[in-house]
Amino acid sequence: MTLKTLNLNAFKPVWLMGLIPPVLFLLWWDHEAVKGGANALAFVSLAQVGQALIDMFATGELGLSYGSSLGRALSGLLIGGGIGTLVGIAMGLSKPIEWAASPIYNSFRQVPILGWLPLIGLWFGSGDLSKLIIVALSAFYPTVLYTFEGLKQVEARLLDVARVYRLSGWQTFWRIQWPAALPSIFTGLFQALAFTWISTIGVELLFSSGAGLGAMMQQAQLQARLDIVLVCILFVGLTGFAINFLIKRLSQHVLSWRSIRA
Amino acid sequence: MDYVPHSQIPGHKIKQTGAVSLKGIKKQFNFKDRELKVLSEFSLDVQPGEFVSIVGPSGCGKSTLLRLIAGLDDTYDGTIALDGQRVAGTSLERGLVFQDHRLFPWMTLEDNIALALTNRQISKDAKAKLVADHIALVGLKGFEKAFPHQLSGGMAQRAAIARSLVNEPKVLLLDEPFGALDALTRVHLQGELQRIWLAQGSTMIMITHDVEEALYLGDRVVVMQANPGRITHTVDVNLPHPRDRASPVLHKLKDEILAELTNVPEPSNPIVRLIKGDDQ
Numbered sequence: 001m002t003l004k005t006l007n008l009n010a011f012k013p014v015w016l017m018g019l020i021p022p023v024l025f026l027l028w029w030d031h032e033a034v035k036g037g038a039n040a041l042a043f044v045s046l047a048q049v050g051q052a053l054i055d056m057f058a059t060g061e062l063g064l065s066y067g068s069s070l071g072r073a074l075s076g077l078l079i080g081g082g083i084g085t086l087v088g089i090a091m092g093l094s095k096p097i098e099w100a101a102s103p104i105y106n107s108f109r110q111v112p113i114l115g116w117l118p119l120i121g122l123w124f125g126s127g128d129l130s131k132l133i134i135v136a137l138s139a140f141y142p143t144v145l146y147t148f149e150g151l152k153q154v155e156a157r158l159l160d161v162a163r164v165y166r167l168s169g170w171q172t173f174w175r176i177q178w179p180a181a182l183p184s185i186f187t188g189l190f191q192a193l194a195f196t197w198i199s200t201i202g203v204e205l206l207f208s209s210g211a212g213l214g215a216m217m218q219q220a221q222l223q224a225r226l227d228i229v230l231v232c233i234l235f236v237g238l239t240g241f242a243i244n245f246l247i248k249r250l251s252q253h254v255l256s257w258r259s260i261r262a
Numbered sequence: 263m264d265y266v267p268h269s270q271i272p273g274h275k276i277k278q279t280g281a282v283s284l285k286g287i288k289k290q291f292n293f294k295d296r297e298l299k300v301l302s303e304f305s306l307d308v309q310p311g312e313f314v315s316i317v318g319p320s321g322c323g324k325s326t327l328l329r330l331i332a333g334l335d336d337t338y339d340g341t342i343a344l345d346g347q348r349v350a351g352t353s354l355e356r357g358l359v360f361q362d363h364r365l366f367p368w369m370t371l372e373d374n375i376a377l378a379l380t381n382r383q384i385s386k387d388a389k390a391k392l393v394a395d396h397i398a399l400v401g402l403k404g405f406e407k408a409f410p411h412q413l414s415g416g417m418a419q420r421a422a423i424a425r426s427l428v429n430e431p432k433v434l435l436l437d438e439p440f441g442a443l444d445a446l447t448r449v450h451l452q453g454e455l456q457r458i459w460l461a462q463g464s465t466m467i468m469i470t471h472d473v474e475e476a477l478y479l480g481d482r483v484v485v486m487q488a489n490p491g492r493i494t495h496t497v498d499v500n501l502p503h504p505r506d507r508a509s510p511v512l513h514k515l516k517d518e519i520l521a522e523l524t525n526v527p528e529p530s531n532p533i534v535r536l537i538k539g540d541d542q
Contacts, residue, residue: 157364160334164358165378165429175377179368257368257409 044226052227061216066235068211072128073200076135081192084140085185088147092181093173098148105144113138113199117206126207131200138199139192146188150181183258186251193247197240279345280432280465282308282331287340289326299490300326304340306484306493308433313459313466315480317473317519323491324469328437331467332358344432354382357431357464361438363418365410365425372397372406375425382429396424399458416447420454427462436468440475449507452478456504473519477512478505485519494522 026046033043056062091098091105113134124130154177162172204214213232220228287304290297300323308314318324329335331342333352342349344356365374372393379389397403400420410418419439426434439455440448452475459466459479470476476483483497497519501511 157360157362158366160360161364161366163334163352164332164426166352166354166381167377168381171380175380176366179366182368257411 044230049227049230052225053231056228056231062231062235065211065213065216065232066239069200069204069213070239072131072135072204072212073196076132076200077139077192077196079132080136080139080196081143081189083136084143084188084192085147087140088144088185088188089151091144092148092151093177109141109145113141113195114202114206117203121207126209128210131203131207131210131212134203135196135200138195142188142191142195143185144188146184146191147181150184150188151177153184154180183251183255186247186255189251190244190247193243194240197236197243201236278310280310281345282306282433282465282467283341283343283346284327284331285341285343287327287330287338287342289323289330289335289338301330301338302490302492304492308465308467310345310432311463311465313468313479313481314484315468315470315476315482316484316486317470317476318486318491319488319523320471321491322486322488324486325437327491328358328435328467328469331433332356332435334358354378354429355432357426357429357434359419359422359426359434359436359439361441363410363415363422365418365421367410370407370409371402371413371421374410374421375428378425378428392428396428397421399427399461400424401454414447415443416451419443419451423455423458427458427464430462431464433465433467436466438469438471441471448472448475453504455479460503473516473523474512477515477519478507483515483519485522 029043030046033045033048053062087101087105091101116134116137117130120130120133124133158176158180159172162176167175200212201214201217204210204212205218206214208215208218213236217229217232220226220232284304284306287301288299289301290299292298304323304327306314316324316327326335330338331349333349333356336350344353349356365371366377369377375393375396376389379392382389384392394406397406400423402417402420402424405413405417405421410421413421419442423439436455440451443451456479466479468476468479473483477497477499480499483499485494485497486492487494497515499512499515501509505512
């Protein structure tokens, strides 16, 4: 092979490159854990983590916690995102509603999600309902914002066309305003997804009663079970990654008209 | 040169409807403390099936005028009537082609055109046939499933013309329909529009910056002046359609109109830009 034909692009699966840093990191980690000494307390060998994973699977503990977290995140997304989209639509289509809702929305939005914990905890306790409210709230904010912005940015020139062809309010919304706002609404959905997953784990860590990956990590920490903590972190990360991937695919499909260029 | 009325042009469908009457139109915009007169005492009668071109400098209110006729803006003094009926709001009887095609990027060409038929009380099949016929009329057969991004500027503008004609409006309003296109495409589409008008026969009122275009297509050319927008005079173009672009009559008329427009004393007048051939 001459130098000319040696092309970096020949390493076709570029994503393989992305595996190099984590593999190097894991090798270093395992080395630290196995060699012993003062650092050994802070590390736990990969074999041990693997064993913990197998045990947690076998007892059903992992499935229960994982399912519980995932269910909480998705129902929070559905409830918070659904209500958020409706509120965003109402604010985007009606000036009076925008005027009435904007100030309260914009001031409440300044409170970090976890800042609501004490209040919600006092009102609803530290059970599943409180957790669901927090998670739903974290999906609510971005969906309201991006739905509203998306509808506001629909150009008047497009709405003129709707008037020329005498589309009703509902027809104008469904045929023109909604699809025009969809790219922005998807941006909101992306954010909502990231926020719901983060807040799910966060709220489970703080209200550590009941099932969930966060609660499991909290208990593992108390028992100094670093291996369990690591398994949980692994699942949290991979799930976030997978959710993002799915939404990206979905938006590419729904918004395919945007990427089509002559 | 003898004038040949439409009724004697072979192939030109005669319509008894589509008479547009504008009487004493006054329109002003109010800014904080001052008012800007856009149109002052604008009156014009357009015959059924007639092609009227309106030329004038930027800011003479010609686009505003078209929005008033289309019914997109109801705040003016005077009366606008179509076949004796005062216009109020938009109507499928009055089609409008914008300077930019304004196709919806998320709909195929076919769906964009069908959108115009949303509220027509006719069968699905009849709608599909109208859409197909008008796609053929503007020469876009084979592009039914294409998205606007996949079309050239000229093709997109043809699609916009098809969309505006699919309701078979009595009058078609064209707001600088070829202003955003390159020179070659523009010349081509001017010919196409003439062909479509001859085949379709609805009244057409076209706004343009381009004196040559106005003369090539119009039975009458209305020349406007700005501040406030008003008609300075109208030119009858007594030439049969389809026309020969090289006709000496057109060139003579063009020189006359340009000479008149250049008589405007202030050098800062937008007319100067018109003469130079700048679009904006």
